Amino acid sequence: MMRKMKCxxxxxxxxxxxxxxxxxxxxxxxxxxxxxxNPLVGIEMVNQHKADLVFLDIQMDEMNGIxxxxxxxxxxxxxxCTAYSEFAAISYDLDAVDYLxxxxxxxxxxxxxxxxxxxxxxxxxxxxxxxxxxFVKTEQKGRMIKVNLTDICYVEAKNNYVSFxxxxxxxxxxxxxxxxxxxxxxxxxxxxxxxxxxAFSKISLVEHKYISFANGHEKIPIGKNYKxxxxxxxxxxxxxx
Numbered sequence: 001m002m003r004k005m006k007c008x009x010x011x012x013x014x015x016x017x018x019x020x021x022x023x024x025x026x027x028x029x030x031x032x033x034x035x036x037x038n039p040l041v042g043i044e045m046v047n048q049h050k051a052d053l054v055f056l057d058i059q060m061d062e063m064n065g066i067x068x069x070x071x072x073x074x075x076x077x078x079x080x081c082t083a084y085s086e087f088a089a090i091s092y093d094l095d096a097v098d099y100l101x102x103x104x105x106x107x108x109x110x111x112x113x114x115x116x117x118x119x120x121x122x123x124x125x126x127x128x129x130x131x132x133x134x135f136v137k138t139e140q141k142g143r144m145i146k147v148n149l150t151d152i153c154y155v156e157a158k159n160n161y162v163s164f165x166x167x168x169x170x171x172x173x174x175x176x177x178x179x180x181x182x183x184x185x186x187x188x189x190x191x192x193x194x195x196x197x198x199a200f201s202k203i204s205l206v207e208h209k210y211i212s213f214a215n216g217h218e219k220i221p222i223g224k225n226y227k228x229x230x231x232x233x234x235x236x237x238x239x240x241x
Contacts, residue, residue, distance in 0.1 A: 004031035005116070006049055010042030010068065011035075011057035011081065016102065020055050020081070023109045026134065026183055030113065039063040043071055051076055053097075053116065058082040069096070079112050107182040134183055136164075136173040147171060149188065153213055154220060155180055155197040165218070192230050193223035206234060 007030055009020045017035045024032045033049040036042035039062050046054060056078050058065035069078055074095075083102040098112035132149045151166045157177045164171040181191050191197045192211065204214045209227075212219050222230055 005029055005052040006031050006033045007053040007055065008033060008042055008045045008049070008051045009035040009055045010039055010060075010065075011055070012037045012039075012060040012062075013057070016057065016081065019103075020109075023106055024055075026106070027110070027113060028132075039065075039068050043068060046072060046076060053077045053079065055079050055081055059084065077116050105179070107178045110182040132185075136175055136180075138171075138173055145171065145173065147173075149184070152184075152189070152199050153202045154199065154218070155184075155189075157195040190226075190230065190233065192226045193221050194225075196220050196223075200233075 007024060009017050009024075009032070011017050011020070014037060017037070021032060021035065024030045030053070033051060034042070034045035036045055039060055042054070042056075045051070054068075054072065054076050056065045056068060058080055059082060065080060065082070072078070078096045079098050079100060080096045081100045081102060081104075097117075098115050100108065100112055133146050134149070135144045135146055137143070138145050147164055151164075153165045153167060155177070156163045156165060158172070160174065160176075161172050162175050162177060162180055164173065177191070177195070177197065181189075181197055184197065188201065189197055189199055198211060198220060202213050203211050205212045209222050210219045211222060
């Protein structure tokens with residue numbers, strides 16, 4: 001079973017902590033073990049829980065993020081989070097994993113997490129993903145809906161929304177394609193067009209510039225910019241004689 005990376009958030013602004021809590025909860029390889037608005041309390045949390053990763057603000061009243069990093073040393077990975085772009089160069093000098101400029105999107109957060117050396121990424125090639133799911137915002141404000149990954153046939157962009165297709169059923173949610181692409185496992189899903197993400201397991205036919213599914217109703221175009229990588233992936237699944 002995959003061991004989750006234990007992480008702590010240290011930021012003197014609670015709204016910033018709230019955003020990171022929401023993002024961390026959507027990452028299957030992360031486990032939030034504590035948050036702190038006081039850097040000294042945060043350092044204690046890191047020590048107590050033997051955290052692997054810290055999301056750290058730079059500008060704080062009691063102690064700045066640079067001082068915190070010096071105390072923590074090299075035993076934990078650090079992703080710096082700040083509203084000030086001038087600290088970008090400092091983050092590299094301190095060997096931070098990445099630098100997130102507030103406000104940052106979930107897709108940018110995922111990119112930063114994936115830069116952590118040797119992070120255990122979710123292996124869904126040899127795992128049963130029947131219990132895997134995501135929660136997404138619906139068109140109705142304040143409402144979220146659960147979507148099981150194994151139910152998804154393909155995802156379609158529709159202006160400011162995306163639609164999850166499961167056979168004859170559609171679920172419209174408030175999100176961007178980039179956000180959905182970032183949280184769907186690459187081993188099971190791929191973006192093949194600017195407007196479509198498809199589930200490999202649901203494809204029944206690949207024909208010229210299109211793919212189709214078992215029900216035969218939908219034909220999804222393969223975009224020019226995605227065709228090369230899609231073809232390479234499909235070659236790996238091709239039985240040759």
